[in-house]
Amino acid sequence: MDTKQNVLVLFLRWIVAIVFIYAGVVKIINPSSFAEAIDNYRILPYFLVTLTAATLPWIELICGLLLIFGKWIRGSSLILILLNLVFLFAIGSALARGLDISCGCFSETGEGAKVGIARLGEDFILLMATAFIYMKNILRDAQN
Amino acid sequence: MKKFLPFVVIKEAFLIILIGGFVGMAANLLNPNGIKISSERPPIEYADDSVLAEDLPPVQINGANQDDFAPDSETAGPVVISMAQMKKLFAQKQAVLLDARSKNEYEQGHIPGAINIPYESMEDYMAKIDSLHEDKWLVCFCDGPPCDLGELLANELFGMGFPKVAIFQDGMNEWNKQGGKIEKTE
Numbered sequence: 001m002d003t004k005q006n007v008l009v010l011f012l013r014w015i016v017a018i019v020f021i022y023a024g025v026v027k028i029i030n031p032s033s034f035a036e037a038i039d040n041y042r043i044l045p046y047f048l049v050t051l052t053a054a055t056l057p058w059i060e061l062i063c064g065l066l067l068i069f070g071k072w073i074r075g076s077s078l079i080l081i082l083l084n085l086v087f088l089f090a091i092g093s094a095l096a097r098g099l100d101i102s103c104g105c106f107s108e109t110g111e112g113a114k115v116g117i118a119r120l121g122e123d124f125i126l127l128m129a130t131a132f133i134y135m136k137n138i139l140r141d142a143q144n
Numbered sequence: 145m146k147k148f149l150p151f152v153v154i155k156e157a158f159l160i161i162l163i164g165g166f167v168g169m170a171a172n173l174l175n176p177n178g179i180k181i182s183s184e185r186p187p188i189e190y191a192d193d194s195v196l197a198e199d200l201p202p203v204q205i206n207g208a209n210q211d212d213f214a215p216d217s218e219t220a221g222p223v224v225i226s227m228a229q230m231k232k233l234f235a236q237k238q239a240v241l242l243d244a245r246s247k248n249e250y251e252q253g254h255i256p257g258a259i260n261i262p263y264e265s266m267e268d269y270m271a272k273i274d275s276l277h278e279d280k281w282l283v284c285f286c287d288g289p290p291c292d293l294g295e296l297l298a299n300e301l302f303g304m305g306f307p308k309v310a311i312f313q314d315g316m317n318e319w320n321k322q323g324g325k326i327e328k329t330e
Binding site for chain 2: 028030031032035036039040041042045046047050051053054055056057058059061062063066072074075076078079099100101102114135138141142
């Protein structure tokens with residue numbers, strides 16, 4: 001990889017890391033409102049809602065920290081790719097069902113918190129960035 | 145496939161999930177505000193009637209320190225009320241009903257006397273919001289779970305300094321279930 005691409009991957013890695021660290025911390029601070037947000041999607045049975053609310057924010061946080069420190073980049077970006085796909089599916093299905101709910105992505109209140117096309121777009125961009133980080137690191141390691 | 149998804153990467157991902165899951169469960173156990181891992185959805189907790197009584201001194205809910213952010217408020221945040229409490233407050237002319245659904249949904253059928261303030265386009269309704277009386281309970285609602293527009297609107301209004309904000313969480317679904325009257329806008 002040339003230097004320009006290295007810088008781009010590093011930049012994207014930090015951006016994605018900060019987004020997920022922030023998302024994780026916000027949810028860790030208030031687990032019950034995150035549980036409520038997941039429950040509002042009416043996708044998971046309540047037991048899995050509580051389990052997800054307790055654990056998912058920590059997985060997001062750990063992945064973010066690993067990306068910042070450059071450890072296990074491939075493993076953490078793989079998880080974030082899968083998470084983004086799950087989020088896309090959840091938001092898409094909520095939109096398709098016409099649910100008037102908040103996203104639960106970053107916080108519970110505030111402008112733009114509702115599920116909508118904008119949230120789908122954001123998730124898609126995050127997915128692309130994470131996939132780019134993953135592929136660049138996989139290809140680099142395959143060359144070495 | 146092996147090239148793009150090597151075993152070592154799957155192992156890393158698996159370990160991260162394991163560690164995250166373990167730390168998350170442990171942190172949740174230690175957190176006094178943690179959630180109860182359970183298959184039973186907790187019931188809605190309605191505010192005590194005394195919170196809504198007209199002449200009682202301000203109360204504190206859940207030990208929160210109301211002085212920090214809303215010195216004039218009666219409660220530490222929006223309170224959740226039942227349909228019976230909502231009807232009583234409205235009948236006593238102590239409440240204004242705020243329908244947080246879209247204009248379209250409101251026009252198709254709403255609680256008689258309810259005012260429409262769609263959460264999604266709140267900024268277009270600021271004049272209406274400014275005209276609300278601070279001495280009345282502002283009862284926000286939408287369809288009912290899983291819709292949370294009522295709760296979001298309530299949080300916004302409380303944040304704007306309205307001291308008496310309530311959420312009628314069961315919303316229109318409960319209103320319709322109990323055969324409440326519906327008004328349409330022509």
